[in-house]
């Protein structure tokens with residue numbers, strides 16, 4: 001632990017000075033000959049302050065327990081469903097500045113692996129010995145949630161917010177300790193990094209109201225989960241639904257981030273192009289929940305040729321490996337590379353003090369937060385949610401008007417029942433009727449509030465669609 005405690009300090013503005021993505025057309029701005037619009041110009045002195053990270057996954061297994069359903073049948077003995085074994089003893093190690101691709105056939109456990117690494121599982125489903133960062137074991141999913149950024153396959157972006165507002169709301173939730181001015185600076189720098197300055201004031205949009213493009217939307221999703229500058233970023237199929245150029249741009253962006261900021265990126269992907277493969281440091285290929293390859297593209301090509309196959313010219317090694325996945329599964333080549341990784345020394349065991357997601361900070365936040373500070377934090381969150389809610393309502397005036405009219409008409413209709421009601425027994429019975437009606441109309445809300453006695457954030461997600 002002591003080795004982790006004396007990091008060099010970096011202010012948030014210093015850290016943000018690294019420009020990763022630019023919309024400039026100037027040729028000298030570009031570092032990538034292939035595509036693009038990326039450049040990064042870190043001041044040389046900053047490199048010496050960068051902190052290295054090591055993420056180790058050891059024998060991670062995951063079994064899905066069947067839901068306990070109540071059977072109302074007394075005649076037939078209902079068969080209890082078997083537990084579903086999804087992941088079997090997954091092991092791999094990755095370090096700063098690496099992009100790891102998790103690949104494999106559909107339903108093989110890629111998303112499940114990413115969700116566990118991102119701490120999106122229940123406490124009782126989490127094995128505290130399975131994941132460590134900088135050789136410090138992660139003891140709970142909450143700790144992982146603080147340290148890792150997670151971009152899910154489906155985003156939760158609100159169509160009626162602009163790109164800048166979306167990032168600003170994420171900053172308000174995740175960077176509570178920052179001043180509003182610093183948050184705005186962080187958002188501006190992130191907009192620049194992600195190449196989103198030109199759409200900063202455009203609405204995100206959805207299918208009905210056209211907004212920003214698919215690639216830009218994906219970059220906004222990445223920005224939402226990168227706002228607190230997490231050392232590890234996990235992405236579930238960040239290129240799905242994108243054309244090859246946009247997909248390449250997303251991977252180039254991630255590559256720039258990992259290199260300039262010494263981050264770790266782990267992502268799942270289906271059928272990446274040749275040009276995407278060149279940015280990937282390591283491939284973790286899964287089949288039936290087990291690792292069948294853990295290593296570089298060259299090592300994969302070597303394994304394929306050792307098995308006696310020749311990769312067809314129209315396919316890359318990863319695509320071809322999906323075709324011979326059964327043979328790879330039988331060969332069991334992966335363990336050699338993972339063992340080699342384990343023996344490598346890890347030189348930089350330290351954590352940056354200024355990053356709120358540091359492991360010690362995450363640990364203390366998970367255990368020592370007092371009840372009053374939690375209440376205060378929830379109150380602040382509710383205020384942020386209300387302001388966002390009113391902003392959206394204000395922008396959908398017709399809907400707001402329709403709902404207000406509906407409430408007024410309903411209210412007056414219900415109220416008219418009380419007009420000229422007598423004070424005798426019959427009148428009392430007639431008064432009960434509207435009460436009963438309003439109780440029924442409140443049922444959905446009651447159900448949400450009652451639902452599973454959940455965390456207030458989960459309720460907020462149900463009621464207001466807040467990203468967790």
Ligand SMILES: Nc1ncnc2c1ncn2[C@@H]1O[C@H](COP(=O)(O)OP(=O)(O)OP(=O)(O)O)[C@@H](O)[C@H]1O
Pocket residue numbers: 064084086104105106107108109110111112113
């Ligand atoms: N909550 C759940 N309930 C039932 N089955 C589940 C659940 N979560 C995962 N599974 C099953 O576990 C397996 C792995 O799912 P997962 O989503 O991780 O696969 P994947 O490799 O990401 O698939 P894809 O590439 O199609 O997204 C699948 O067979 C899936 O049906």
